[in-house]
Structures are given as C-alpha cells and as structure tokens.
Amino acid sequence: MAKDVRERMVAGATTLLASKGLQATSFSEVIELTDTPRGSIYHHFPGGKDELVLAALDRAGQQMLTALSDSDGTSAEDVLATVVATWRTLLEGSQVTTGCAAVAVTVATESEELLGAASHVFASWQERLTALFAGGGLTADKAAEFAALSLATVEGAVVIARAKRSMAAYDQAVALLPTLLAALKG
C-alpha cells in the first residue's frame, strides 16, 4: 500500500543521509536501496527532495528519542552510557561507515528549511538529555551544560571515527565523559 512505500522511502533516505550524505541521498539511490517504484516519488513527496529529506530528518530525530525512552528515572551515569552505547552500536553495525543524518544535512545544505530541521533534531535531543541528566542527579545548570557537551562530543566522535574507520577512535574520544560527570556530581 501507499503508506508502506512512503515509509520505506523515508527509512531509506534516513539511512542514506547517515551513511553517504545529502548529495548521495538522491531519488535514484533511494529507489534502488528500498526497491520502491520510481514513478511514485512525486506522488508521495510533492515537495520533491526537500520534503523527503525533511521526513528523513524527523525520523532520525525520533529514533534517538526512542532509544532514550527507557531512561526516565535512571541515573545520569546510565543515561550517558545509553547515549554512548546507542551511537556505538550504530557505528559498529556499519563497519564505522554510518553517522548522523542531521550532521550530514547541516554541513551540506543551503536550504534554510533543511537547516532548521537539523537544528530542531539537535535541540530535541539536547532538551531530552538535559531533562534526563537533571532527573539523574545533576543540577539544572550542570545538566544543560553536560547535555550540550556530551551531545557535541558524541557527534564529533562519530565523525572522527568514520574518517578513521576506527571504533577505537570513538571509544577514546568519549572515554572521559564519565570522568567529567563524576566531577560534576562530586
């Protein structure tokens, strides 16, 4: 059915954004990857590529929020571990070739709308992390700053690990995050 085709296209676009970037997230690649009919792209996405990418960003944003959905009421240490592990799993499962869709869009788009959507993804993650860290033992101020730093660190670590194709590079870059958290608590 139609919903299914559209959903598969969005999922494929999300994957392509994260692994090959905005340029390679073309209709041709999406169709090939998802085995969906070429003739129905503009039926499902009248707004063209931008509408597809917008939907893909939204999906990517939701996925991380879902990964954090079980973290309510857990300690800040556990929240941090979940974030670090979630990205680690993504990297490892792709031989360190896949990263963050929002990052890929941010550094490659010239569209205000797409940039805004990427911004919204980051903001939603940071907001959620701030709440979780605050609930997990940090003061409001410290929670906000630690959420901002840990998100930036993980995003940077993912990019650097991809360039080096090295899980060790990722692990090294995030290694001191628990140390910082301990310092904030102590």
Add this chain to the structure above:
Amino acid sequence: MAKDVRERMVAGATTLLASKGLQATSFSEVIELTDTPRGSIYHHFPGGKDELVLAALDRAGQQMLTALSDSDGTSAEDVLATVVATWRTLLEGSQVTTGCAAVAVTVATESEELLGAASHVFASWQERLTALFAGGGLTADKAAEFAALSLATVEGAVVIARAKRSMAAYDQAVALLPTLLAALKG
C-alpha cells in the same frame, strides 16, 4: 603567475568546503569565488576535483596547526583556550555559517582517498594536541584522551552551532571542558 592562481583556487575550495560542503565545492563555485580562469583548472589540477579537494584539506589541516604553533610550553588550560577560541573566531566571523572542511568531506565523500585525507587531518590535530596537553601538565594517557575528547567536542559543537546558527550553542557545548581539565589535573 601560475602558483598564485592555484593557491587561490585551493584557498577558495577550503572556504567552500567549510561553508557549503563537498557538493557545492564545484569548479564553477571555486572559479566564481576566487575570480580565477576557468580554462586553467585542469592545468593546475590534472587529477580533477579530487586533487583540488585533497589540496584544500591539506591546507585546512595546516591552518589549525599554525593556530597552535605558539602554544608550545604553555599550560594545558591555555592550549584548550586557544583551540576553543580559534574555532569560535571562525564561527563568529561567518555569522555561524562556516565549519570544518574535514567534517564536510567525511560525511559526504565516497572516495577512500578523500576519506583518508580527512582522517589524516584529524589525526594530525589530535597528535599535536596530545603533545601540547602532555607538555602542559597532563600525563601521557590523560593527554591523549583529553585531546581526543576536546577535538571531538569542538567539532561537534561547531556543527550544532551552525545548525542553530547560534554562538551560544557553541559556548554552551564547550563550557565544561575546563572543568574536565581541572578534574584531570587535580
């Protein structure tokens, strides 16, 4: 003279990579930005676009190393402040639209050679930071981990700040780096 044209093209490509990404770093854009002759691109870069981007990445890598060239013998705190301030200046001078060329290439290329060049840029920065932090009061192990984390954090902070077009987002993401450094020293 020839060297001048080539150099201007490389400089322009570096700027375009950092601000508009790999796709937009096209010959047309480079020529327009740098006001260089269209007919001489393949004279200066027989290897085509990849050769141009390779040179641009190398240039970007050198620029950061140059920014760190006065940091020998300074404290780890001063080294950190220099790194954070260098990226901050770049962001601020562009209304938060410019970022890191190596990040732009990493998330957008499918070329092993370009990915390797981006990897080399990150490695050269990290190596230099590790040496500076070690010289500035950290043990070898801590220096390596703090170099990896601070580089990842700053790179991530730059991307997120660009998406949000917000210097405050950058400042917030890096705010706790001195706290971590203090914890490592104490």
Add this chain to the structure above:
DNA sequence: GTCTATACGAAGATAGAC
C-alpha cells in the same frame, strides 16, 4: 596558461498515459 567548444552523465522535476 588560458581559452572555447563539447561530450557525457546525473539529478531534480514535470506531463501525460495507464
């Protein structure tokens, strides 16, 4: 070193048939 002309392919997008 720089020019023009040109070839080639890919991508986004639209129109109209089925």
Add this chain to the structure above:
DNA sequence: GTCTATCTTCGTATAGAC
C-alpha cells in the same frame, strides 16, 4: 499509484586552438 518520456540544469572532464 505507478509508468515512461522528456526537459532542464549542472558538474566533471577532454580536446584542441591561441
């Protein structure tokens, strides 16, 4: 909903004149 055909634009790249 899906197809095919087509259009336009753009980017990379080459050839050969100046």
